[in-house]
Amino acid sequence: xxxxxxxxxxxxxxxxxxxxxxxxxxxxxxxxxxxxxxxxxxxxxxxxxxxxxxxxxxxxxxxxxxxxxxxxxxxxxxxxxxxxxxxxxxxxxxxxxxxxxxxxxxxxxxxxxxxxxxxxxxxxxxxxxxxxxxxxxxxxxxxxxxxxxxxxxxxxxxxxxxxxxxxxxxxxxxxxxxxxxxxxxxxxxxxxxxxxxxxxxxxxxxxxxxxxxxxxxxxxxxxxxxxxxxxxxxxxxxxxxxxxxxxxxxxxxxxxxxxxxxxxxxxxxxxxxxxxxxxxxxxxxxxxxxxxxxxxx
Amino acid sequence: xxxxxxxxxxxxxxxxxxxxxxxxxxxxxxxxxxxxxxxxxxxxxxxxxxxxxxxxxxxxxxxxxxxxxxxxxxxxxxxxxxxxxxxxxxxxxxxxxxxxxxxxxxxxxxxxxxxxxxxxxxxxxxxxxxxxxxxxxxxxxxxxxxxxxxxxxxxxxxxxxxxxxxxxxxxxxxxxxxxxxxxxxxxxxxxxxxxxxxxxxxxxxxxxxxxxxxxxxxxxxxxxxxxxxxxxxxxxx
Numbered sequence: 001x002x003x004x005x006x007x008x009x010x011x012x013x014x015x016x017x018x019x020x021x022x023x024x025x026x027x028x029x030x031x032x033x034x035x036x037x038x039x040x041x042x043x044x045x046x047x048x049x050x051x052x053x054x055x056x057x058x059x060x061x062x063x064x065x066x067x068x069x070x071x072x073x074x075x076x077x078x079x080x081x082x083x084x085x086x087x088x089x090x091x092x093x094x095x096x097x098x099x100x101x102x103x104x105x106x107x108x109x110x111x112x113x114x115x116x117x118x119x120x121x122x123x124x125x126x127x128x129x130x131x132x133x134x135x136x137x138x139x140x141x142x143x144x145x146x147x148x149x150x151x152x153x154x155x156x157x158x159x160x161x162x163x164x165x166x167x168x169x170x171x172x173x174x175x176x177x178x179x180x181x182x183x184x185x186x187x188x189x190x191x192x193x194x195x196x197x198x199x200x201x202x203x204x205x206x207x208x209x210x211x212x213x214x215x216x217x218x219x220x221x222x223x224x225x226x227x228x229x230x231x232x233x234x235x236x237x238x239x240x241x242x243x244x245x246x247x248x249x250x251x252x253x254x255x256x257x258x259x260x261x262x263x264x265x266x267x268x269x270x271x272x273x274x275x276x277x278x279x280x281x282x283x284x285x286x287x288x289x290x291x292x293x294x295x296x297x
Numbered sequence: 298x299x300x301x302x303x304x305x306x307x308x309x310x311x312x313x314x315x316x317x318x319x320x321x322x323x324x325x326x327x328x329x330x331x332x333x334x335x336x337x338x339x340x341x342x343x344x345x346x347x348x349x350x351x352x353x354x355x356x357x358x359x360x361x362x363x364x365x366x367x368x369x370x371x372x373x374x375x376x377x378x379x380x381x382x383x384x385x386x387x388x389x390x391x392x393x394x395x396x397x398x399x400x401x402x403x404x405x406x407x408x409x410x411x412x413x414x415x416x417x418x419x420x421x422x423x424x425x426x427x428x429x430x431x432x433x434x435x436x437x438x439x440x441x442x443x444x445x446x447x448x449x450x451x452x453x454x455x456x457x458x459x460x461x462x463x464x465x466x467x468x469x470x471x472x473x474x475x476x477x478x479x480x481x482x483x484x485x486x487x488x489x490x491x492x493x494x495x496x497x498x499x500x501x502x503x504x505x506x507x508x509x510x511x512x513x514x515x516x517x518x519x520x521x522x523x524x525x526x527x528x529x530x531x532x533x534x
Contacts (some may be wrong), residue, residue, distance in 0.1 A: 065336055172397065172400075175390060175394050175398050176398055177391055178387065178389050178394075179387040179390060179395075179398045180389050181389070182385075182388060182389065183385050183387070185349065185369070185385075186381070186385040186387075187371045187398070188368070188370045188373070189347060189349065189369045189373055189379045189381070189399065190373060190398060190399050190446065190450055191370055191373030191374045191401040191448065191450050192368055192370065192398070192401065194370075
């Protein structure tokens with residue numbers, strides 16, 4: 001195998017687009033932990049469920065192969081809307097009971113959700129992998145063949161980064177979210193109903209996971225258990241980036257996505273191990289992550 | 298009679314009994330000080346009024362409306378503003394953003410609503426720090442910001458927990474001028490303090506709390522006339 005530009009560039013683009021997906025899922029995970037102190041082990045399971053719902057919506061609008069590629073947009077929108085509603089409902093009924101509880105209890109509840117949703121997927125969609133095929137021609141960039149869909153995913157990731165940044169920095173709701181990261185009690189003493197804020201943050205986080213599930217549909221087949229692989233990598237992203245930092249989550253997601261993309265070629269069996277060696281190296285130097293603050297451990 | 302009435306309050310933290318039969322009466326538009334040593338029950342009294350500590354028995358009436366047992370959010374929305382001893386500035390937010398978080402959509406209890414500019418008018422020091430994040434403020438700046446942030450919610454009653462604790466003398470005297478201005482604007486103020494000179498400069502009446510019980514209620518003139526009382530409860534004089 002030659003490690004020339006023809007190999008490195010497409011692999012880099014694949015890594016960046018993988019990083020964008022990690023970012024979409026990990027951003028919600030990080031936000032939910034930062035604001036509500038809830039470690040949501042089921043976060044990637046919402047991603048998977050979002051993917052299956054997007055698949056059903058896509059195939060309801062057209063055939064799984066050769067349909068209009070733009071069908072991905074309404075299919076993803078259906079998945080995001082469905083998962084946001086599910087997120088609002090779950091926060092009201094289940095997650096709300098977990099505020100202030102110990103992490104093991106939170107893991108117990110959210111891991112139960114992983115199993116329940118996993119079985120639900122099995123019941124509705126069966127155990128076979130599901131995928132859609134768009135048949136897009138590859139793009140030729142700098143003489144290298146690139147899957148054009150990578151560019152779509154990269155654009156979506158950048159748009160979400162900009163949107164989240166704007167939301168957190170420029171809106172009143174975002175300011176309250178950032179304040180709540182530091183002190184729930186003070187926010188409430190200022191007369192702000194935090195219950196509404198928590199519900200919206202949880203729904204938004206789950207909606208971002210569903211967005212990732214819908215967007216990735218034409219790239220990777222949906223498979224049972226894929227959520228477990230992803231959640232482990234998302235935790236790595238959030239830890240490396242620093243909990244509660246959107247920019248940190250983004251940078252860490254791209255770093256880990258690209259690392260994984262090359263590692264899987266060079267040493268397929270050890271790709272995950274390489275990622276975790278990277279995580280350990282970061283934590284040794286900066287225990288609070290690349291962009292986390294030392295104050296908030 | 299409008300104002301704040303606290304009657305026979307008993308508050309516990311877990312199984313430990315902190316407040317015993319605490320009763321306070323604060324007339325509308327007056328400024329009252331709760332004096333006492335560390336651990337006397339000052340913070341718990343203010344937290345009980347704010348709903349941050351739940352009294353086991355007793356009544357808290359704000360303008361004759363029972364607020365005891367309500368949540369801090371609801372109490373804040375009824376016009377009570379709380380400035381905690383720790384100030385709790387949001388460290389990632391700028392000075393202006395901290396103030397903006399304090400705005401609330403609830404009905405206002407003052408004739409003239411506060412704005413960021415009005416807060417900067419009261420605390421000119423903050424205007425120069427407009428874009429600085431909360432993590433990089435001095436103690437005095439934090440205290441002014443914390444008071445300003447609470448004022449942004451347009452409260453009618455302001456609760457200040459040890460507002461000048463640990464602050465330099467120049468800042469203490471600035472705060473005393475500024476709080477006097479709030480008083481003249483018609484705010485009802487209840488503050489806890491250990492600093493006698495500061496308290497005397499702004500309060501109309503004083504309560505002394507010791508071991509969770511109210512030991513004295515009266516004016517500073519009467520208190521100053523009784524050296525024994527000051528010595529017993531405040532370790533001064």
